[in-house]
Amino acid sequence: MSALRVLLDNRPSYLSFGAAWLLGHGAYAVSQGDSPLVRLPAAVPGALLVGGLLIAMVVTSVVTMRAKRGATGAEAVVGNLLAASWLVGFGALFFVITALSSALADDNVRMLLWPTGSGLVVGLLYLAGGAAYRDVLQYALGAWLALTSSAALFLTGASPYWVLALAGGGSYLVAAALEPRRRAVAA
Numbered sequence: 001m002s003a004l005r006v007l008l009d010n011r012p013s014y015l016s017f018g019a020a021w022l023l024g025h026g027a028y029a030v031s032q033g034d035s036p037l038v039r040l041p042a043a044v045p046g047a048l049l050v051g052g053l054l055i056a057m058v059v060t061s062v063v064t065m066r067a068k069r070g071a072t073g074a075e076a077v078v079g080n081l082l083a084a085s086w087l088v089g090f091g092a093l094f095f096v097i098t099a100l101s102s103a104l105a106d107d108n109v110r111m112l113l114w115p116t117g118s119g120l121v122v123g124l125l126y127l128a129g130g131a132a133y134r135d136v137l138q139y140a141l142g143a144w145l146a147l148t149s150s151a152a153l154f155l156t157g158a159s160p161y162w163v164l165a166l167a168g169g170g171s172y173l174v175a176a177a178l179e180p181r182r183r184a185v186a187a
Contacts (some may be wrong), residue, residue, distance in 0.1 A: 001166035006133045008063065008064070008067040008133070008135075008136075009063065009179065010063070010135075010138065010175070010176070010179050011176045011179045011180070012059050012063050013056065013059060013060040013063055014141075014173070014175045014179065015172070015173070015176045016052070016055055016056035016059040016060070017056040017060070017169075017172050018169045018170070018171075018172030018173040018175075019052060019056075019169070020048075020049065020051075020052025020053045020055070020056045020169075021052075021164060021165060021168045021169030021172060022045075022051070022165050022166075022169035022170070022173075023048045023049070023052055023169075024048045024049025024050070024052050024165075024167035025045075025046060025115060025161045025162075025164035025169065026166075026169070027040060027044060027045035027048045027049070027159070028045040028049070028115070028156075028158070028165075029113050029158045029159040029161035029162045029164075029165050030105065031044070031045055031158075032157065032158035033157035033158035033159075036082075036137050036158070039156075046070060046109050050058075051117075054126065056137060060112070061167070063085075064079075070152035078132050078133075081128055082128060082132060083158050084123070085125055085128060086125060087169065089121040089124065089125055090118070090121060093117045093118065093121050093123075095112055096117070097109070097113045097114060097117060100113065101113075111181045112153065112160060115149075115160065115161065115164050116150065116152050116153050116160060116164070117149075118145070118175075119148070119149025119150075119152070119164060119168055120145075120146050122142075122145055122146075123141075123142045123143065123144070123145030123146025123147070123149060124142065124146055125142065126139065126141050126142025126145065126146075127139055127142035127143060127146065128142075129142070131143055135182070136182070137175055137178055137179065137182045139173075140175075141171055141175045143173070144167070144171050145168055148163055148164075148167040148171075149163075149164065149167060149168060150172065152164060
């Protein structure tokens with residue numbers, strides 16, 4: 001069975017990442033800025049985001065492993081290279097953010113660049129996955145995440161978190177709703 005011919009159901013992945021982005025970035029959004037809507041202990045937004053992302057990664061790993069069973073040759077190589085790209089992308093992001101934070105001697109750089117930079121990396125990886133698997137929905141989601149996450153850098157206060165929660169998390173939920181249609185067209 002070819003990995004490119006496997007019709008992966010991305011709904012569990014999209015739903016779990018959408019919930020993580022909505023809850024995690026949403027918690028940052030409501031608790032940040034000059035006049036936060038809600039006062040939360042500093043660890044709560046981070047715990048919601050990290051916990052949600054960990055759950056989403058497990059869900060995605062299970063779905064992907066099941067779909068890749070039986071993939072051989074070039075299709076297996078594509079899947080393995082895309083999987084490794086996540087480690088490379090986030091490793092590179094770690095170096096960039098650490099270097100910029102150190103050079104600018106400003107911890108706020110980390111608070112702004114980790115969520116927006118992560119959205120950029122995820123978006124670019126979805127672009128690559130969408131192109132490799134001819135998945136227009138995943139490609140469009142990647143383009144949206146890359147652009148909105150990067151554009152959020154122009155905002156101040158809690159606004160970048162609102163963009164990530166609503167435009168980012170919301171786009172995952174829209175993609176999950178459109179996934180059955182994509183699968184029907186591709187079948």
